Amino acid sequence: MFSEFNFSTAVQCDGVENLYVALKEAPLETDWLCLTNYHAATIEPGVFSRLTNLNVLYIKTRSVDLLPGVFSNLPQLTTLWIKREYRNDSVTFHKDTFLGLNSLHELKISSIELSAFKVSLVNIPYGVEHLILEDNNITYLSDLTASLGTFRNLKNLAVIGNNISELRKADCLTLQNPANYGQFVNFNITHLDLTSNKLSIIEQNSLCNFPHLKCFTVGSSGVEPDNLYQSGIKRIKTLSLQNTGFNIVEICELASHFKVEELLLMFNFIDKMNTFKGSCKSLKKLNLSGNDLTKIEVKKMQRFTNLLELDLSKNDIENLKICTNESMPMLKLVNLNVSDNFLLSVQKRQFECLKELKILSLENNKINFIEDLAFDGLDELRLLNLKNNNLFRISDLTFSNLFLVKHLNLYENTISHFDQKAFINLFSLQDFMVTYDFSIDLDWWFFIRKSVRNMSVKTNILDLRNVFEDEFPLFEALQIDSPNIVANFNVFAEAKELHLKNMVYFENTDALWSPLASFKNLEKLYFTGHPLDVSNISDFFYSMENLPSLKFLFLHDTDKIIKYNQINIIKVFKGLSHLKVLHLKNSGIDHLDSKDIFSDLYALEFLIIEDQIVQEIEPIVFDSMPNLKYIYFLQTTFPCSCKFKGLLSWLESTMRVSIIGFYQQECLINHVRINFIFFLNNNCQSDLDFIMFIVSFLCTLLFMCISLFYESIWWYLLYMIYTVKCWLNRKLQDKDKYEYDVFVSYNTNNEMWVTEHLLPNLEQDGPPFFKVCIHNRDFEIGRDIVENIMDSIYKSRWTISVITRSYLQSNWCSLEMRMATYRLLTESKNSFILIFLDKISREELHYYYRLSKLLDKKTYLEWPDDEDKQKLFWARLRKVIAKSGRQLK
Known part of the structure; x- marks a missing residue:
């Protein structure tokens, strides 16, 4: 879309309130920026300075203060447009608002009162060549020109859609320097555009300050051509009087008075081509499109001796008589446009006097017949446009001798017959457009295949x-x-x-x-x-x-x-x-x-x-x-649905892709259109965002709790899991029947004492003979250790913990003690016996909180060194174990 302007990166920002934040997302290579519907109270200095490649800046804003230096550090900015959005808004300029725009060539200010920016005009950057002021409530031209001083670089001045109803003699400014008092201010302006003003009066010498004027445009006003003669303009290369409402104009008189080369009289009410007054020798281009012409007379055409381009489109012409006989002088026309008229036919040698013609446009007429040799004499013709007519036949002689035609348009006709050699002479044809009926012979294609x-x-x-x-x-x-x-x-x-x-x-x-x-x-x-x-x-x-x-x-x-x-x-x-x-x-x-x-x-x-x-x-x-x-x-059209929330989140997170205009996109709900972004932000937050927040919060809380209470909670959880598992395993079994009398929890460093003393005294000395479970002998191979421990504890009537210093320092022994303790608490049974092999003081046990608390509630056994006392030790231990009965499975 922007390639024809040679832009590489274009960015549009709409409805922005924080310009600094919005422009952070703009690529650094941005060279075209459009800022619309700006809401903030000010535009701060340097806000655009990040975009050093910016070439064109368009600002459409509401009430805003353009602070001095707002456009600083934009070394490549050549075009600046500023427009007020609503009538009741106010845009404030300062003397140095345009400071630093050293490369600026074009400045356009729209819908802003002249009084608001008049102070800034004095300091317009030196390089500005085009100044466009539109709808600024300017009443007199001198109100503006008095502020331009002697600004020498300004070439084009457009004062469009203002309230200028007359160009006064008082608008002719003179120098204030006493040494040159009385001399006119000499602007270097070459193009003056006063389109869409209420201009109806032009007083004597009112445009004296524009002696270098080459192009003067007056449109949509009530000015008469005769009023221009007293304006003070001596010579104009291009004169444009569009949509001014007059119906009579002496074309050659107007052209000769100002030495006009290009005369544009489009969309008036001209019904006759008046050429007998004055001379048309200077005229090279004449545009009469959009008028009420019904015919073109040969004698009047003879006056255009040097005319190169003639545009007669959008008139009411039914018959085109330009070349009527062999004595007709040759015209220099290169481009003739008679499109959008009411021509019915093209006669033989109708354009014979146009030997230099290269472009002939006859599209959108009513042409149904082209006589043989109608285009004879057009030896230099390059383009022939007959689109959208009523042609039904193309003969061998229709396009004869058009050897140089490159572009032929027969589109949107009703052609039902082509002669076999209809295109035999079109050696140079490159672009060919045609509409025809399917039933016709297509042999004529053969003659255009080499060049098209x-x-x-x-x-x-x-x-x-x-x-x-x-x-x-x-x-x-x-x-x-x-x-x-x-x-x-x-x-x-x-x-x-x-x-x-x-x-x-x-x-x-x-x-x-x-x-x-x-x-x-x-x-x-x-x-x-x-x-x-x-x-x-x-x-x-x-x-x-x-x-x-x-x-x-x-x-x-x-x-x-x-x-x-x-x-x-x-x-x-x-x-x-x-x-x-x-x-x-x-x-x-x-x-x-x-x-x-x-x-x-x-x-x-x-x-x-x-x-x-x-x-x-x-x-x-x-x-x-x-x-x-x-x-x-x-x-x-998007339906208003939260399933597009992911697209919005992706758009906000990615810097690689821009969705143009997405923030102005609307969605449809119950046949009502609402802003899509507004809907997503206000109706789709509770699902994903809230769930993610809750999950994140709970995960963080759980992590903190586990970190703080790892020692006290972990074993409870582990015990609970295996307790439930054991409970389920024993649910179908008799809970009063056990597989073992005793499960012995000990450290491997004390294994000799267990095998040489404990096992013989419990399993071999009797009766009664007790069945003992120890891990090195009775644990099931390949099974999880914790599961073996839990099963052994719950399958045994008693659990004996052999306490030594090495036992207290073992993680697995600590686990076995915890499991036995939890069983003691949950079943409320006396099933736990403590045996101390080492002499451990209460001070040392102080670091083992659970064991210390257990000793305060239960009687425990200590292994004596004396052999006689050892016999008493075994008697007491066997008595305790045998006391609860022996109902084994």
Whole structure:
């Protein structure tokens, strides 16, 4: 869109309140910035300074104060437009508002009172050449020019849509310097535009300050041409009097008085071409379009001896008489435009006196007959436009001798017959546009195949199977508007651009397996479906993968075709790895929910979605396009749904892709349109954002609790898990029956005491004989250690802990003691016995809180060194174990 202006990066900001924040997202290479609907009270100095490459700045603002230096550090800014948005707003300027704009060439100020910025005009940057003031309530021209002083660089001054009703003698400014008092102020202005003022009076010498004027424009006013003669202007190269309302003008008198070369009299009420007063020798271009002319008289045309361009379009001309006989003097016309009139025919040698004519435009008339040799004499003609007439026959002599014609437009006619040699003399034809009936003979195509580069064809059925013998060696672009297409497209193999419109059936006779296989060099493809047809042309869509050079793809009105025939969208864009621009207009592709849709579009930079109801867009769809820069939604409808919240979050987080105008996008709910961003922010926050907040909060809280209470909570949780598991295992069993009498918890350093003393005294000395469980002998191999410990404790009537210093320092021993303690508490049974092998003081046990508390409540045994006391030790231990009975399984 901006390529014709040579812009590289364009940014638009709408509804901005914090300009610093908004411009942080703008790329540093931005050279075109449009700021609309600005709300803040001021624009601060240096706010744009980050964008040092800025070339054009457009500001449409509400009430704002443009502080001094606001445009500082913009070394490349050449164009600045400032416009007030509403009448009741006020924009404040300062003397140094434009300070630092050393490269500025064009300044436009719209809808702001002159009094608001008059103080700034004194310090307009020296390099400004174009000053445009629009709708500024300027009453007299001198109110403005008095502020311009002797500013020498200003070339173009446009005062448009103001309240200037008269140019007064008082508007002629004189120098105030006493040494030169009485001399006129001499502006270097060459172009003065007073369009859309109420100008009706021009007094004597009122434009004395513009002696260098080359172009003077007065439009949409009531001024009469005669008033211009006393303005003080001596010579004007271009005089434009558009839409002024007069119906009589002496063209040659006006031209000779000001030595006019270009006279523009468009959209008035002129009904006669008056040329007898004065001289038209200086006139080279005359534009009379949009008037009431009904005929062109030969004698009046003879006055235009040096005229090169004549525009008679949009009049009521029925008969064009320019060259009537051989004695008619030759005219120098190069460009003649008679389009949008009521011409019915073109007569023999009608343009014979226009030997220099290169462009002839006759489109949008009623021409139904062209006499043979009608264009005879147009030896230099390059372009002939006959579009949108009523032509039905082209004979062998219609275009005879047009050897140099490069552009021939016969589009939108009703041609039903071509003579075989109708184009035999068009050796130079490059661009050819034609509409014809399908039943006519197509042999005439043979004569244009060697030169034609661009061709546009509209017909009922395009059948080109047996027309061409050789390829078109210079062919570049093909446009076809036809429902049925059958052709050997190998002859267009060099084409780089293909337009297909209203297509229902497409067959490439040269490539049965793929309709587009012949177009190996194609770079641009435009496809517009038939609005009322749903024919299955899925083979055409799937064959786009055979276009390895395709860079631009436009799909229009394919919604019915895609939905009715259930075309697989994922296959449509396969293989298009060089595509840079994808434009989808009413395409029917409304669910962008899979990363596979655009999986091959590695080079895509621009995605345009237009005139479409978009049902779903998932950000993942853009992941396969690493070079994507811009997404445009034009006249696109979104349903108001929270499923687009992910798209908004992605847009806010990514710096790589810009969705142009998305913040102004509307969504539809119950036939009511509301701002899409407003809806998403106010109705879609509670789902994902709130859940993520709660989950994050709970995870953080849990982590803190585990960190703080690891020692006290972890074992409870672990014990609880295995307790439940053991409870479930024993639920079906008799809880009063045990597999062991005793489970012994000890450290491996004390294993000798257990095997040499404890086991013999419990298992071998009897009766009764006790069944003992120890881990080295009785734990199930391959089973989880904790599960073995828990099962052994719950399968034993008693748990004995052999306490030593090494036992207290062991994690596994500590676990066994904890499990036994928790069982003691939960079952309220006396099932735990403590035996101290080492002499450990209470002070040492103070660091083991649970064991210390247990000793305060339970009687424990200490291993004596004396052998007699050891016998008493075993007797006491056996008595305790035997006391609860022995009901083993």
